[in-house]
Amino acid sequence: DAGVIQSPRHEVTEMGQEVTLRCKPISGHDYLFWYRQTMMRGLELLIYFNNNVPIDDSGMPEDRFSAKMPNASFSTLKIQPSEPRDSAVYFCASSLTGDGEKLFFGSGTQLSVL
Amino acid sequence: GQNIDQPTEMTATEGAIVQINCTYQTSGFNGLFWYQQHAGEAPTFLSYNVLDGLEEKGRFSSFLSRSKGYSYLLLKELQMKDSASYLCAVRKGGYNKLIFGAGTRLAVHP
Numbered sequence: 001d002a003g004v005i006q007s008p009r010h011e012v013t014e015m016g017q018e019v020t021l022r023c024k025p026i027s028g029h030d031y032l033f034w035y036r037q038t039m040m041r042g043l044e045l046l047i048y049f050n051n052n053v054p055i056d057d058s059g060m061p062e063d064r065f066s067a068k069m070p071n072a073s074f075s076t077l078k079i080q081p082s083e084p085r086d087s088a089v090y091f092c093a094s095s096l097t098g099d100g101e102k103l104f105f106g107s108g109t110q111l112s113v114l
Numbered sequence: 115g116q117n118i119d120q121p122t123e124m125t126a127t128e129g130a131i132v133q134i135n136c137t138y139q140t141s142g143f144n145g146l147f148w149y150q151q152h153a154g155e156a157p158t159f160l161s162y163n164v165l166d167g168l169e170e171k172g173r174f175s176s177f178l179s180r181s182k183g184y185s186y187l188l189l190k191e192l193q194m195k196d197s198a199s200y201l202c203a204v205r206k207g208g209y210n211k212l213i214f215g216a217g218t219r220l221a222v223h224p
Binding site: 044050095 | 155
């Protein structure tokens with residue numbers, strides 16, 4: 001298996017622009033997670049899905065952030081409009097089940113908002 | 115709420131043993147993970163403890179005491195490639211929701 005695939009690897013954009021991050025989980029995994037990592041706050045859970053349904057979005061910073069999972073093999077995280085404080089590495093992860101199964105992380109998207 | 119504490123940085127010598135501690139205070143505790151993250155890379159799974167005691171896996175071992183809200187990761191026979199950040203993560207509730215600590219940056223020197 002190719003593992004969790006994220007795109008793009010790097011994104012540089014200007015403040016106010018829309019940013020869309022993409023993720024393809026490992027085939028057969030029922031859970032998908034979006035995390036954000038910064039030096040100041042470490043690795044923070046933004047939202048996670050079970051069988052394409054959002055279960056917990058309490059970590060989403062504000063209304064500028066939205067996430068979708070239209071099918072079992074694809075998810076997006078959108079920021080509109082983007083701000084400099086959104087600069088971070090965004091990781092997508094998936095797990096087989098929710099019962100203590102380990103998370104497999106993608107390589108991340110390094111986002112820089114100027 | 116939840117609080118997960120780890121030392122920020124540690125240094126050790128190649129071939130030695132190092133113990134990285136993690137303390138936590140959280141409601142709905144349902145297991146503890148350790149992940150390794152090399153600079154510029156994604157976190158990778160090391161261990162999972164849900165019951166009290168020691169789990170050994172090669173050079174790495176992880177210990178959990180639920181009554182004390184305490185875990186440690188033990189790395190033996192340190193190698194240069196073990197230089198990385200080590201993240202303690204608490205699983206909350208019935209789903210696989212993980213809350214991560216800030217991580218411990220380990221530097222292994224010759």
